[in-house]
Amino acid sequence: MKIDWAALGSVFGVSLVITVVMVGVFTLGIVGLSRRERAVAQGESAGLAVTGAYACFAACAAVVAYGIYLIVA
């Protein structure tokens, strides 16, 4: 009997890193949107925050797309 520790280890590492990075990036995106919400409420603009937010969401969408690709392939 041979247990594939390498595969298990890589599942562990990959899952940990991807989850933390994904959630982190998405949270940053949310922070950007919240900043816009506050800025709009005070009549200011928050162009940089919004651009950053959409960049974050785009990155997340790309990872999700890759996930779907993995399911299909």
Add this chain to the structure above:
Amino acid sequence: MESFSLILAIVVVTALAFDFTNGFHDTANAMATTISTGALKPKVAVAMSAVLNLVGAFLSVEVANTISKGLVDESGIRPEVIFAALVGAILWNLLTWLVGLPSSSSHALMGGLIGATIASAGAGAVHGDVLVTKVLIPAIAAPLVAGMAAMLATRLSYRLGAKRAEGKAAEKGFRVGQIASAGLVSLAHGTNDAQKTMGIITLALVAGGAVSPDSDPPVWVILSAGLAIALGTYLGGWRIIRTMGKGLTDLQPQQGFAAQTSAATVILASSHLGFSLSTTHSVSGSVMGAGLGRKGGVVRWSTATRMFVAWGLTLPAAALVGAIAEWVTGFGDWGTALVAVFLVTSSAAIWVVSRREVIDHTNVNHVEGETSQNAEPAGIVTTAIAAVTPPPVGTVADDLTATIPSPAEVTAKPSATAL
């Protein structure tokens, strides 16, 4: 020859019935947290999950092939063996549904298959090393991996977002994110679990000599398996959804997002890297991890312990039923008929018992823990649960008798306060 095709037909129908229980057992995996955080309305959530399950069923046949080609020795298997295996798996799924505990449908299926194979062909026909590497180790690894990932992600998310990710935009954002990752879990579940049934039906067809060994599942098998699991998913195992979404811990949208993302990642990473992990175990682990990740978050360990016990019992219990069923079918056609009647009556009995306390989309988010929001210490809830449900011990029968009375007592409370 006639009875031969009859038994094949019975196996196919039973396999689809298993697929159906699989669907409603595992709706919770994808949608429990989405429902409990209020990101989606219960009915909308299960409908979305059903559609994605159906889509997922058509995407690949990889898992089906693992089942039909890996675990047991195909040459020694008769359709009756598979029938017996399915009886074990279905009954265990219904039983755990009745007591509202998430458990792995794949373990139930494998357990049934192993028990029936041992009863039929002896212990030698089961590939023991495959059992350890593909079943036991993943069962321990899945909740740990998913739980740690979810916990760290939740911590990070709350730290990054402290005072900066608040307000309407933030709440809405996390809900949308949670829906997206729950969708991914549903899709992955469709590819994984619908395929398990496809694998079983194919295995039966191979065993019955209807298709040649090592062939891929026929199209009608893929179609009917996909539909059965989608239907089960849509009807929703609300009891398990309630345990998973509200019973284990209280989740906010931000935690729900972290939990669901972790589960989706673990499931995809594991199946892609060739170390398949159970969806149920991953999701339960990530829900608990997300619960622990928030400051002041609690996990109701008494519920978690009952769940772990159910996980441990799944394989042996299904194996035992599968073995007995196989032994009875060994008496010939009337034996097979007896097992079929037994399956139908016990399923009906479980359903009747479940009607004593109906849980559906209207009350899925009302739990014993409902009144104790985040402020109240968990001790009260935990002791309340512990008081009404002594932890199941030893055998299946004990599990059943010990846990059935609890839901009735528990609902007495909310209905009383409602009046």
